[in-house]
Amino acid sequence: MIGRKTPRTEDDTPNLKGFDDYDLSLGDVMRGERATLNKSLLDVQRELRIKAPYIVAIENADPAVFETPGFIAGYVRSYSRYLGLDPDWAFQKFCEESGFAGVHGMQPEANTARSDAARPAAKRGWRRNRIEEDPVLASATALMPQRTALFDGFNAGALGSLIVLAALLGGLGYGGYAILQEVQRVTLTPVDAPPDAVVDVDPLAEAALARPGYETAGVRAPSTSALSRLYRPEALEVPVMTPRDGPIATIDPNSIGVWRPSVTTPPTPTQLAEAGPDDTPAVQVVAPTPPAVAIVATNPAWVRVRAADGSILLERILETGESFVLPNSEAPPTLRAGNSGAVYFMVDGQTFGPAGAPGAVASNVILSRETLSTTFAAADLDADPDLREVIATAEARLTADPADLPPAE
Incomplete structure (x- = not known):
């Protein structure tokens, strides 16, 4: 190309x-x-x-x-x-x-501190300028001491600090004085009370008025003690008391208290004739309790009891002779058991079972009285002495103390 x-x-x-x-x-x-x-x-x-x-x-x-x-x-x-x-x-x-x-x-620019600290010579006093210009007076070995001005070391910032300190001390002093005056103040408050008796300065003044040779009309000025008695209630010599109980001497210890004897009146013949057996039937207020259903294991077997709402009532291995009583509920629970040949049921004192073949798994077994009595045959306890002994032990446990039953896990 x-x-x-x-x-x-x-x-x-x-x-x-x-x-x-x-x-x-x-x-x-x-x-x-x-x-x-x-x-x-x-x-x-x-x-x-x-x-x-x-x-x-x-x-x-x-x-x-x-x-x-x-x-x-x-x-x-x-x-x-x-x-x-x-x-x-x-x-x-x-x-x-x-x-x-x-x-x-x-x-x-590297010596900023030294340049800022230097002051112009125009701001210094004429005496200091003269001393600095004289090489003899300015030397460190001068015989005569150097004179300094009166306000040479005065700092304007210190004056402000002194003013603030004086104001602070004055405020603290005034506050303390005001608090002291408030504490020492005395206030008189009028109260609703009768006046107290005033002591007479001259108790003989009343006796001096009664001179011999003079007659009075029998009218005398009220004394201070009389005024006091007007406002003071008169005290009683004997308190007024209303007795609530009778005299102690009239109390009979054999008629009251724990020492009172029990008096039983024998029935009369008329009362005995009229008395008879009470044929009135008792009123039943609750429904009869359904018979209990129990699961008994003749050999170790895994069981799981599930309630009608799906909750698990029991799920573990029942040992030999161990039993579990089903709680009362409206809907019967279901059973799933391994080694179902060792699982039996007790209803109304009768034993039914087993739930399945030895070593097999039994599922969805309805644990109700009617279903167990119709689905499973009654166990022959006479033919199997070991089974009879295990069932007897389980019945003894259930009858003796139901609180000792294994709890549902």
Whole structure:
């Protein structure tokens, strides 16, 4: 075909890039190493004591986030050492990507504390300026002591603290004084009570009025004791009591209490003649109880008794001579038994069975009195002495103590 073997030019060959052809920044390397260690920014902040925004700034090569440029080198080296990278290579890479040239002690931004602490000479007193300008007075070996101003060490912030402290103490003092006045206050409340007797200042004043030679009309002012008696009830010499019982001497201990003799009056001949047997039949208020149906095992056999509603009344292995009495219910339960040749039924004192052939499984056996008496034949106890002994033992258990029967599981 035409053009089948046309040679390709070099421009048609695609230029595939390798792994090293892509730009790999310091942040990509650090984020990859941090992801390899399965560490988050909060984990790094908790372990290195470096704030998470600073960690992000190092990965993004952004020195503007740092408040103090002097700590950038230490943060970068500590973080790179934590990730297992070369600290010098990481710091050099950070400087190349961010344009950070490092900070040394001669740069003004590295000495911020010293520049902030310096005060201009214009704010100082003329005496201090004079001492600093004199090389002899300013030297540490000067003989004369340096004089300081009165308010040289005064701080305006301390004045505010003193004012707040004084206000707090004043408030506490006023509160204590107010509480003390409230506690010591006495309030008089009028009550509905008669006035008390006032003691006479001069008890002889009444006697002085009765002078010899003078006659009175027999009218005297009421005394204080008389006023008191008006409001005070008169006390009785003997309390008024209404007796509820008779005198103790009239009580006969033989007529009351546990010592009272029982008196039986013999019946008269007329009463005996009129008495006769009570032919009134007893009133029946409940239906007669149906006869109990019991399952007896002559040999170990697995049985499961299921109620009409599907609940399981019994499901276990009955040992030799063990029996189970069916509870009374409206619908008869059903039986499923293994080794049915060893399972018998007791109804009205009679034994029916077995439920099936020896070693066979009997299913859906209706455990009702009518079904068991019609479906199964009566067991011949005389022909089998062992069966007679097992049935006798089961009957003795059921008759002696029904509470000892095995519970339904």
